[in-house]
Amino acid sequence: MKIKHFVLGFLVLAGASASAQTRKKAAAPAAASTSLAHPKLVVGIVIDQMRWDYLYRYYDRYQAGGLKRMLNEGFTCENTQIDYLPTETGPGHSCIYSGSVPAIHGIASNDYIEQATGRHMYCAGDTTVQSVGTTSTAGQMSPRNLQVTTITDELRLGTNFRSKVIGVSLKDRGAILPAGHTANAAYWFDDASGNFITSTYYMNDLPAWVKSFNASGKLQKYLSQKWNTLYPIDTYVQSNPDNSPYEGKYRGETSPVFPHDLSVISKKENNGNSAIRSSPYGISLSIDFAEQAIESEKLGQNSVTDFLALSLSSTDYVGHQFGPNAVETEDVYLRLDKDLAAFFSYLDAKIGKGNYTAFLTADHGAAHNPKFLQDHGVPAGYVSPGAMARDLNAFLEKKFDTKGLVLDANNYMINFNNVLIKNKGLSTDAIIAESLGFLSTQLGVLYAVNSRNVEQAGLPEWIKTRVINGYNKDYSGAIQVILKPGYYGGSPNATGTTHGTWTPYDTHIPLVFMGWGVQHGALNRETHMTDISATLAAILHLQMPDGCIGKPIAELIKR
Numbered sequence: 001m002k003i004k005h006f007v008l009g010f011l012v013l014a015g016a017s018a019s020a021q022t023r024k025k026a027a028a029p030a031a032a033s034t035s036l037a038h039p040k041l042v043v044g045i046v047i048d049q050m051r052w053d054y055l056y057r058y059y060d061r062y063q064a065g066g067l068k069r070m071l072n073e074g075f076t077c078e079n080t081q082i083d084y085l086p087t088e089t090g091p092g093h094s095c096i097y098s099g100s101v102p103a104i105h106g107i108a109s110n111d112y113i114e115q116a117t118g119r120h121m122y123c124a125g126d127t128t129v130q131s132v133g134t135t136s137t138a139g140q141m142s143p144r145n146l147q148v149t150t151i152t153d154e155l156r157l158g159t160n161f162r163s164k165v166i167g168v169s170l171k172d173r174g175a176i177l178p179a180g181h182t183a184n185a186a187y188w189f190d191d192a193s194g195n196f197i198t199s200t201y202y203m204n205d206l207p208a209w210v211k212s213f214n215a216s217g218k219l220q221k222y223l224s225q226k227w228n229t230l231y232p233i234d235t236y237v238q239s240n241p242d243n244s245p246y247e248g249k250y251r252g253e254t255s256p257v258f259p260h261d262l263s264v265i266s267k268k269e270n271n272g273n274s275a276i277r278s279s280p281y282g283i284s285l286s287i288d289f290a291e292q293a294i295e296s297e298k299l300g301q302n303s304v305t306d307f308l309a310l311s312l313s314s315t316d317y318v319g320h321q322f323g324p325n326a327v328e329t330e331d332v333y334l335r336l337d338k339d340l341a342a343f344f345s346y347l348d349a350k351i352g353k354g355n356y357t358a359f360l361t362a363d364h365g366a367a368h369n370p371k372f373l374q375d376h377g378v379p380a381g382y383v384s385p386g387a388m389a390r391d392l393n394a395f396l397e398k399k400f401d402t403k404g405l406v407l408d409a410n411n412y413m414i415n416f417n418n419v420l421i422k423n424k425g426l427s428t429d430a431i432i433a434e435s436l437g438f439l440s441t442q443l444g445v446l447y448a449v450n451s452r453n454v455e456q457a458g459l460p461e462w463i464k465t466r467v468i469n470g471y472n473k474d475y476s477g478a479i480q481v482i483l484k485p486g487y488y489g490g491s492p493n494a495t496g497t498t499h500g501t502w503t504p505y506d507t508h509i510p511l512v513f514m515g516w517g518v519q520h521g522a523l524n525r526e527t528h529m530t531d532i533s534a535t536l537a538a539i540l541h542l543q544m545p546d547g548c549i550g551k552p553i554a555e556l557i558k559r
Contacts, residue, residue: 038304038305038516038540038541039305039355039356039357039515039516039517039539039540040300040301040302040305040306040351040352040355040356040516041294041299041300041305041306041307041308041347041351041355041356041357042155042305042306042307042308042356042357042358042359042536042540043307043308043310043347043356043357043358043359044096044097044178044307044308044309044310044358044359045310045311045312045340045358045359045360045361046092046093046096046174046178046309046310046311046312046360046361046362046363047312047315047336047360047361047362047510048089048171048174048311048312048313048314048315048316048362048363049315049316049319049320049362049363049364049365049366049499050315050362050365050509050510051324051362051365051366051505051508051509052078052080052362052365052508052509052510054333054510055067055071055076055510055512057238058238058330058333058334058337059071061231061334061337062334062337063337063338063341064341065340065341065342065344065345066336066337066338066339066340066341066344067337067340067360067512068337069341069344069514070358070360070512070514071512072520073514073520074358074512074513074514074515074518074520075512075513075514075518075519075520075521075522075523075555075556076510076511076512076521076522076523077511077512077522077523077527077553077556078522078523078524079508079523079524079525079526079527080361080508080509080510080511080526080527080528080529080531081504081507081508081509081526081527081528081529082095082364082466082506082507082508082509082528082529083095083101083465083466083469083528083529083530083549084101084102084103084466084469084470085412085466085467085469085470085480085500085501085502086109086411086412086413086470086500086501087363087364087365087499087500087501087502087506087507088109088110088363088364088411088499088500089110089171089173089174089316089363089364090107090109090110090123090124090173090177091105091107091108091109091110091123091363091470092362092363092364092529093173093174093177093178093311093363094107094123094146094177095529095530096178096361096363096529096532096533097150097151097152097177097178097180097309097532097533097545098146098148098149098150098151098533098545098547098548099151099530099531099532099533099534099544099545099547099548099549099550100148100530100545100547100548100549101469101470101530101549102469102470102471102472102475102476103468103469103470103471103472104147104148104472104547104549105146105147105148105547106145106146106147106148106472106474106475107123107145107146107177108411108470108472108475108476109123109410109411109413110122110123110173110411111123111410111411112411112475112476113407113408113415113475113477114474114475115415115418115473115474115475115476115477115478116418116474117419118407118417118418118419121145121475123145123173123177124141124142124143124145124172124173124176124177125140125141125145126140126141126142126144126145126199126201127140128142128144129141129142129199129200129201130199130200131190131197131199131200132197132198132199132200132202132203132204132205132206133190133193133195133196133197133198133206133210133211133214134190134192134193134195134197135192135193136190136191136192136193138172138188138190138191138192138197139190139197139198139199139200140199141172141173141176141188141199141201142176142199142201143176143177143179143180143181143183143186143201144181144201146177146180146181147547148545148546148547148548149180149181149545149546149547150177150178150179150180150181150533150545151180151307151533151536151537151540151542151544151545152165152167152178152179152180152182152183152307152309153180153181153182153545154537154542154543154544154545155305155307155540155542156180156182156183157182157543158540158542158543159304159305161182162302162303162304163302163304163305163306163307164184164297164299164302164306164307165179165180165182165183165184165306165307165309166179166183166184166185166186166187166293166297166299166307166308166309167179167183167185167186167187167309167310167311168186168187168188168196168286168289168290168293168308168309168310168311169187169188169189169286169310169311169312169313170188170189170276170277170282170285170286170311170312170313170314171188171189171311171313172188174188174311174313174363175187175188175309175311176188178309178311179309183202184202184297185198185202185203185207186198186202187210187289187293189276189277189282189285189286190273191273191274191277192273193214193273194214194219194220194273195214196210196213196214196289198210207296209292209293209295209296209297213288213289213292218285218288219273219276219285222262222276222279222281222284222285223262223263223266223272223273223275223276223281224262224263225262225263225281226259226260226261226262226263227258227259227260227261227262227279227280227281227331228258228259228260229258229327229331230331230334230335230338231334233258233327236327236330236331238330239325239326239327239329239330240325240326240327240372242256242257242258242327243255243256243257244256244325244326245371245495246323246325246326246369246371246372246495246496247321247322247323247326247328247495247496248320248321248322248495248496250265250268250275250278250321251265251268252264252265252267252268253265256322256326256328258327258328260279260328262275262276262279262281276314277313277314277317278314278317278318278321279314279318280314280318280331280332280335280336281314282312282313282314282317283312283314283315283332283335283336283339284335284339286310286311286312286313286314287310287312287339287342287343290308290310290343291343291346293308294308294350294351295350300350300351300355300356305540311363312336314332315332315333315336318332319366319496319497320496320497320498321495321496322495322496323366323368323369323372323495323496323497324366324367324368324369324497325368325369325372344358353515354515354516355515355516356515356516357513357514357515357516357517357518357536357539358513358514358515359511359512359513359514359532359536360510360511360512360514361509361510361511361512361529361532362509362510363509364499364500364506364507364509365499365504365505365506365507365508365509366497366498366499366505366506367486367488367497367498367499367501367503367505367506368380368486368497368505369494369495369496369497370382370486370487370488370490370494371493371494373486378486379484379485379486380485380486380487381443381444381484381486381487382444382487382488382489382490382491382492382493382494383442383443383444383445383483383487383488383489383490384489384490384491384492385408385409385410385412385489386409388409388439388442388481389406389407389408389409389414391438391442392406392409392414392435392438392439393405393406395434395435395438396431396434396435399434400424400426400430400431400434402420402424402426404417404420405417405420405421405426405431409477409481410489411477411500412480412481412482412483412489412500412501413451413476413477413478413479413480413481414435414439414477414478414479414481415477415478416428416431416432416477416478428478432450432478432479435448435479436448436449436450436479439479439481444483444484444487445481445482445483445484446482446483446484447459447463447481447482448479448480448481448482449467449479449480449481449482450478450479451467451471451476451477451478451479451480452471452473452478454467454468454471454480455468459482462502463482463502466502466507467480467482482501482502483501485503486503487501488500488501509529511527511532513535513556516539517539517540517557517558518539518556518557518558519556519557519558521555521556523553523555523556527553528550529550530548530549530550531550531551531552531553532550533545533548533550534548534550534551534552534553535550535552535553535556535557537552538552538554538557539557
């Protein structure tokens with residue numbers, strides 16, 4: 001019996017030992033995967049002035065590897081709306097990356113007025129820093145006016161600053177505001193030198209690779225070309241005839257028609273290098289620089305996630321000059337798509353397909369040209385901000401016996417001379433009340449609203465919410481002017497287009513995610529620009545930016 005018990009005990013112990021070994025082997029993979037998975041690189045792509053419908057207006061002509069790839073492999077949010085006014089580049093880039101709105105983040109528009117002093121401010125302007133890479137003042141820029149963190153800041157903070165963050169754009173604000181306060185670098189294009197530059201906020205000298213890029217001759221190569229259509233011009237059926245009265249001309253050209261000889265145009269410009277901005281080659285140059293940044297800074301080869309914030313500006317310059325219905329606009333998007341296809345192929349080879357997360361969106365949309373709409377029987381028109389300020393000043397002068405009570409009427413806001421009003425002992429409330437009555441009768445004005453008391457205004461909720469979110473007490477005008485649909489600020493019969501209003505053509509933007517952590521699909525419920533950084537925070541397992549009011553778009557996140 002003792003022998004039987006011994007054998008039985010031995011077998012039990014052996015079985016237990018084997019079982020323990022089995023559990024250890026089974027547990028080994030779990031122990032090896034205790035570190036949280038993450039993408040090697042996040043690439044944020046903002047297409048300046050891209051209307052949502054451009055995803056589909058030219059869809060049949062896009063290549064398989066560009067925008068079509070994002071739609072067919074990634075996740076598209078088909079009803080993404082901007083949450084505030086005005087719809088402009090500075091507030092747009094700030095909102096995309098912070099999830100916040102002007103009422104909180106402080107970037108009230110591209111250019112705005114400090115209400116207490118009347119001082120004019122630029123959203124990225126900073127006279128306490130100096131230019132790096134140029135002798136011009138184009139480098140006196142930083143993110144200091146942005147009063148919140150960005151998702152790029154949160155990535156740096158969340159990895160104890162081991163992640164690298166770099167912002168790239170032709171526009172200073174397109175590079176600086178997305179890259180955030182803690183970025184390793186932000187680079188933008190300087191017309192005077194023809195260089196990508198930065199400021200002493202980031203560094204005291206350009207890296208060798210940036211100097212090498214600037215000296216490479218790429219800019220001159222692009223500016224020596226003629227911009228002709230990518231495909232035969234008679235196939236551009238989504239556009240007006242090439243010689244259209246709604247389009248603006250380049251200097252040196254007698255009509256806005258192809259081909260556009262950039263070598264000639266650049267000589268006619270005040271500064272020849274600026275011609276790159278309003279051509280598709282500005283996109284190519286920006287992506288060339290972004291790829292060099294990835295190579296030289298070894299982005300995506302880190303132990304933690306890196307972030308490239310890329311803003312492509314030429315679509316905005318071309319849009320402003322030619323409008324949404326021009327052959328030039330159709331062609332710039334076909335060329336953008338071609339460049340994106342090549343860029344994604346580069347990322348696949350360098351970082352690895354599925355190892356990076358990319359998203360594409362826009363900072364705002366754009367209106368149809370009002371004269372174009374009028375000629376097709378659609379209600380539309382122009383409102384001159386300069387004339388509005390002048391006429392309102394004349395009206396208030398008679399009422400209050402004081403000249404110059406209005407500083408300007410830009411960004412669809414009325415900025416009063418608050419220093420003068422205080423010194424004269426006038427009533428701001430009385431001036432606002434008189435102004436509201438005057439403005440509400442002006443051609444093209446739908447509403448004139450006291451920005452400080454929007455809750456009591458009889459406005460549709462869609463508009464009311466955007467006015468509230470856009471009003472910053474320190475930097476926004478006291479009155480918000482809401483224009484009728486189809487109207488925008490400009491001189492009569494102005495060519496091209498602009499943006500900045502509450503209407504869907506300005507507020508409805510594309511939003512497509514692709515790659516690591518993203519599942520394939522589409523969503524038609526309303527999402528918001530403020531949701532972008534919250535979604536990135538969820539994918540990357542980071543804290544949301546400190547001013548974020550958005551929510552993660554859970555449907556697109558792969559579990």
